[in-house]
Amino acid sequence: MKLLILLNLFSIYLLANSINVENTAGQFFSSGHTNNWAVLVCTSRFWFNYRHVANTLSVYRSVKRLGIPDSHIVLMLADDMACNHRNPKPATVFSHKNMELNVYGDDVEVDYRGYEVTVENFLRVLTGRLPLSTPRSKRLLSDDRSNILIYLTGHGGNGFLKFQDSEEISNVELADAFEQMWQKRRYNELLFIIDTCQGASMYERFYSPNIMALASSQIGEDSLSHQPDLAIGVHLMDRYTFYLLEFLEDIHPASKTNMNDLFKVCPKSQCVSTPGHRTDLFLRDPGSVLITDFFGSVRKVEITMETINLTIPIKQLEQNPLTELQRYSYVDQLPVSEIIHQNPKQKDWHPPDGFILGLWTLILLVFFKTYGMKHLKHIF
């Protein structure tokens, strides 16, 4: 009798679980992305720009901790602070003063280093137009189900970001790069964070869908640095990224914090500048977007001993807004057929140059004037 009750309870429990699993299976495909990528760029060199490298490395650290592997992170650092001759603690890059947190560690993989961090390389990484010899670690091999986090830091101004003291990328170029990514189906959703002076100017030209952007300051404002370290002698971090790092330290792979909390990071009282964000191009409601959708690579894994019947159509939590399928075809990038065409193209005939005509007429007239018409018969 007791055994029967126990068996009953057990079967009820399993049944409940299986129904649970089938229910939650519907949640597996709610966000629309299957893999995560991160492109983290520090654009300034020289020892006194230590804080930009520290910014990038601290975002790198958070992103790695939350699950994105090195193979899915493209890290671009314009200068080597850890091994700079002026670093009193070689092989370290600190983000908190009194050397509390070493964001360099011993497992940092820098993909683009030093002078390789250029506007051209950055745009090629984004659009995927890299030479065939580029190794996989230097490529952004994203597809149309990738959520990409792009983080830029350095010195910037109204409408541009300075790369390495010698060139700049403008907000128009960046917007066009993102549009190319959209047209080539290289991202599902994109989160763009920028920590420079007047950072909001960089995202005001975006026009591709599914992009959410955050910036550390508005146009006309400077982003300020946080704290100097008196032993190293430089500012260690910028304010916005410092508070972003603090915020991210509280996130773990299973946390359900959403983007609205990210927008509240570093209010004006802490940051002195006013952080801004842009969500009008983003199709989902920011409140339903998890931080880990971009910062982490959360694998949706549920271990079950049950078999799940997938022939029943699984109810999706969100309706797919795209109802009709559009066939896309690529524009002929390189009109090879026209270039190696064997037959020369038919050019339009046009009368000979007036000058040549006139010259011949002149020659003939002179000839006949000199020698008289009677010689005409010798010619013809």
Place this chain on the structure above:
Amino acid sequence: MGLLSDPNRRRALIGLLTRLNAPICVFCYMAGVAWFMGLAFEPFTLRTYMSENAMGSTMVEERFPAGERALATGREFSAHKKKAGGMPVDWLVRTMQSRGLEVFTQSFSRTLPFPDENKERYMVKGTNVYGILRAPRAPRTEALVLTAPCTAGDGNNQAVGLLLGLAQYFRSQIFWAKDIIFLVNEHDLIGMQAWLEGYHHSNTTGMDWTPIRGRGGSIQAALSLELSSDVITSLDLVLEGLNGQLPNLDLANLFYAFCQKIGVVCTIQGKLQRNDWDSVAGYSHSVQTMMLMAMKQASGRPWGDHGLFLRYHIEAVTIKGINSFRQYKTDATTVGRLLEGMFRKLNNLLERLHQSYFFYLMPSLSHFVSIGYYMPAFGLLGVILLLRALDLWDQLVTPPPRTEDGAAEQASSPGVLSVLTPLVISHLTGAALYKLPVHFQAMAVEHFPVSETEAVVLTAIAVYTAGLALPHNTHRLLSGEGTEQGWRVLKLVALLYLAVLLGCTALVNFSLGFILALTLVPMAAFVTPHVPKVLSAIVLVFLSPACTLLFSVFFFQELQEDPVSFQEGWMLYLSVISQGILDHYLYGSVIYPLMALLVYPCWLLFWNILFWK
């Protein structure tokens, strides 16, 4: 029609110019002087600020601990110096080696053109000792220099001690990106010149030195230290270098920033900054500081060992420790910390200092006047010469009103030749003034009971005075003597010559150009053969370069609050002349050739004009 191409308007303009020439000139002169005096008024100056991004806002916490040990080392150095009777080379080499530096020596020797009575030396032989602290991880491409001169007697021992103490402290740090060269030079400027020439493989002054065997790469900045007491009350910054060249203002800004951070009293020209700029006393204080700087710059001598670095485009300053009767004393550890902080900031440099100004005047340590602000003062003085020249040109070009015997007036247009004669003769006199004193000192010593130095100086003065007699002699050679046309042409040429000369001088050494302009321009403007001869002759002599120098010597002593009597002033004046000549032969200063070969002939031309008839 345009303003200048319309003949009526042009005639009107020229008429205006001719009528108002003298008032405009006087006005410009007063305006120029007033502008210069106004430069020291604080609302017209700018606060100093750090222009170089690499030497940015953050500072490290300096941790130099060993001030007392540095002073003990200084005492050891002094003892060994007395024993060796000069530079204790072996002890220095051993001490530097024990501190982990790569030590090298350089010996040099030089026979001065005539004995230097101020420093009592004639045949100088010495050794420089320097140790290089190699940067732990950087390539050996750049270097910083810390130098302390080894003076005979009891001076500067603490500086050498502090240098060695800092060397030991710096050796234990790993963040140096440039090599640091610790140099102890003997016979101050002569030794420094030998070292710099050896380092840069240039031999411009004819000194003998052994080649430099150890180098640190290209030198980015240098600090020279003069410290003669165990405790100090203030630190003085010396900027003026050879030929009036100044280091980049960023180095002065760096020094001031650290003075404020560490809390040491810092002065410039030995004068402490005052806060009451709106009171008369405060304003006169700033004016005095600025005029001291102007006079030091105009003299063209290097006022510290740093002055010789500037020629090689190495920014350098001298820091002097002063012990006066103030209550608050700073010890050697604090000075060491200040130097450590400065060196750490210079360590961060990526390129040579070039962001801030190279031409400036400082009425106080925290305010400066840049070239854009002070040049109009000189410009106003230069305009006087141009106005006068325009007036003369007009007089030369327009024919004079026909008189009864107008033919006689216009008899001979003298042409170039008559102008050439005074020019050539004046320049020959100038060349004589340049060459004769040093060349014929031996002959002078034979015939007169004077020492060599006195012979040189007195010969110079003699040649200068002999030039005054020229007009009476050259007139015999002159073809166009006595004509109205002749002196006008000569004066026109002389005015333009003076304008170009003063303009070029003011560009390179503003203070020299301005001081010369102050005296030469009024003289050039008013001198004609028609002014009363005796009075003008006296005025002209007073406004001549030699008397300007004499007055400057007295004025300089006044500014330094150390007024001298006429006798002492005269002896000082003679020594200034001898120092000027020595500077030229030892370090390549151009002030003496400039005065002798260019300014003096120019003045002689005006003297010629005065005695034209």
